[in-house]
Amino acid sequence: MIPTPNLDHLSPGDYELVYEPAEDTFLLLDALEKDAEFLRNEIKPCICLEIGSGTGCVSTFLGKILGDGTALLICTDINPYASAITNKTGYHNSIQLDSITTNLVNGLLPRLYHSIDILCFNPPYVVTTSDDLYLSKSIIEKAWAGGIDGREIIDKMLPLVDVKYFLFKIN
Known part of the structure; x- marks a missing residue:
């Protein structure tokens, strides 16, 4: 069992500005964990993208699943507070995340078109x-x-x- 990322660095005030992980988030974590072996051994991702990263919980969890640190974990969020918190969550869980403040994938396409190996999106x-x-x-x-x-x-x-x-x- 892969532990849920530690979010102790966040305060109640942070959740007034950023979506707090809820049931939908945890369902996504469960699905990723269920397919962890497939993601590691079959997909062998180079580039992962999470759209709407919020706290960074999902990308941090994905980073824990992938483990070796060779995949680039890109996160986007329209909320600048979420982008900053996403980076903090990765840091506090020893996972390198690259968070970008943008709407969906603005600024990433066409450069990354057909290059994303894993896309996570809790819209x-x-x-x-x-x-x-x-x-x-x-x-x-x-x-x-x-x-x-x-x-x-x-x-x-x-x-x-x-x-x-x-x-x-x-x-």
Whole structure:
């Protein structure tokens, strides 16, 4: 069993600005752990990307799974506080993360197109208005605001994804 990354360096005030890991985060960690051997031995990733890294919990966990430190772990988040906290989480767990403040993959494409071996994305999916996505004054709301039908962010990202494997946990 791979331990959940240590987040003791975060304060309650940090969670007012950054999405606190919740059930959806832990389901993603469980799926990654279930497929750990496949990720290490079959995929053998060189470049991993997490979109919407929040606290950096998922990428740090992925770094623990991969273990040897040879994969580049890139994290993006639209929230500058999340980008800073992601780097701190990696540091406090001895995992090198490279966090970039950007919207989804802006600035990474086309350079990284067809180069991402593992993509992790826990998209915001709460049904909100489109205005909540683009006009919200609260940075934390962007962590869960999914727009119309909760799919606006997902629908922006899907056309950019070209994957060989899908990892799902279906009960």
